[in-house]
Amino acid sequence: MRLVVDLNRCQGYAQCAFLAPDVFAMHGDEGLLYDPEAESAQRERVAQAVAACPVQAILVDEMDMAAAGRTAASAEAPHA
């Protein structure tokens, strides 16, 4: 599945790295590295990260999400 993070927006809150550590990792104190083409097995976790990102910086492929049935879109955001 494809994803991109708008790193202008990202403020390094690390929610994504916590929820989907195989896809997102902090690099230094506030930098973020991510795998732009994550395994489809990570879909659920990535969807949780998308929902939890406090600045909505993570964009996931629409077609991929449709395939996942948006199950995780309503996942509790730990920030909320």
Added chain:
Amino acid sequence: MPDGSLDRLKREGRIVVVGASLAGLRAAETLRDKGFEGTLTMIGDEPYEPYDRPPLSKQVLLGKATADHTALPRRREIDAEWRLGVPASGLDMATRRVKLADGDEVPYDRLMIATGVRARPWPNEAEGELDGVFVLRTRDDGVGLARHLDAGPRRVLVIGAGFTGSEIASACRERGLEVTVAERGDAPLVGALGGVIGAVAAEMHRENGVDLRTGVMVTRLEGDTTGRVRAAHFSDGTTLECDVVVVSLGAQRNTEWLAGSGLGAGPRGIACDAGCRAFDVRGIVTDDVFVAGDVARSPHPLFGYQFLSLEHWGNAVAQAETAAHNMLSESSDRRPHIWVPAFWSSQFGVNIKSVGVPSMGTEIMITQGSRAERRFTGVYGYQGRVIGAVTFDNCRWLQFYEQQIEATAPFPPPFPTVDRRSDGQRPIPADFPDPSVPTHGPTITLSGYSPADRRMTFTPAGH
């Protein structure tokens, strides 16, 4: 298209997008979002569907992703006809046709140009073709460079210490490779951020084991008998053995294909109005040709309506959305593209971000943190107002300064409450080099007021 035919354009019009990358894709998605049901053609000279470039100098070189796996996610289905692997070679504005290098022609009612920039090549062509010599702009470049780094070169030479060059050097060090950086200026990043911040960047390079050489030029690359690069010669008379060279000397705008078309396009980009409509060479705005992304230069009210060229990811997205919106709007519904420039970079484990136009600043003041800790905010002043800001591992302050820039707030910032160390007692000269010295890396260029680069002879009527 005559007035009143907007509905027809939306229903059955033909829109052509030249440049199938970030700006092109986001424009296409926006067009469909706004209800465009006609024919959409995406023309791109690379054989790949739109992919993301920033990871090429970061994740990809660190081995956290591969260059052929950065295809951009889609925000929606765009139902386009893709013409990939074939460059547009010309434009006929009178008959509204884009010419392709394979001889085909594609007619349009509205045209969107997003051909971006390309890496400036090594000036000596034969040396640039040596095995082991790279630029880094495309997916193919990324694949080749990553493969050469995987092979464990003994030394990598990076020529140019702009953002991209610095990121490459940083990735090499993180992988344990020996790397030399050669920079003509006095420090890395000086063109974008000035000498005060450049000095911090230089320390970061050296602390991380980069052999940084400033104030020096590479004069010649030397190959072995099999055509592999083996050494570089410097202007100070020294020679360096290296088996990978990355030429990171900034970018050139992809406008050559528009030569002779009558569009206001030249080496500095394609001039457009604040609504992304391109100017022709006479300085008259077109109604049906729009531009966005790295190739565009547009006037910005916050920066004296000077034309601004940006090589920024966020600008490509925002400008593409505005261009697409305006393409399908009556004149009264059009929006200006007045995005505040914003940029990020990541090197040596430090997150660097900027907003506004730091390079317009004449002074800088460290308002939070300290340079010694590599965690600070620097604010740039120009004629008594805040014009830009940079943060090193301090990005949560950036939004505040973005608002200050938008509000043309006074410089130096007067607030007494901010965390001010010894660094920040007063503004100091930002120390930008002579603007005629070319800078590297993705950055910002103010390119004056003239809509088209081509000069015309003015002959008043009746003479």
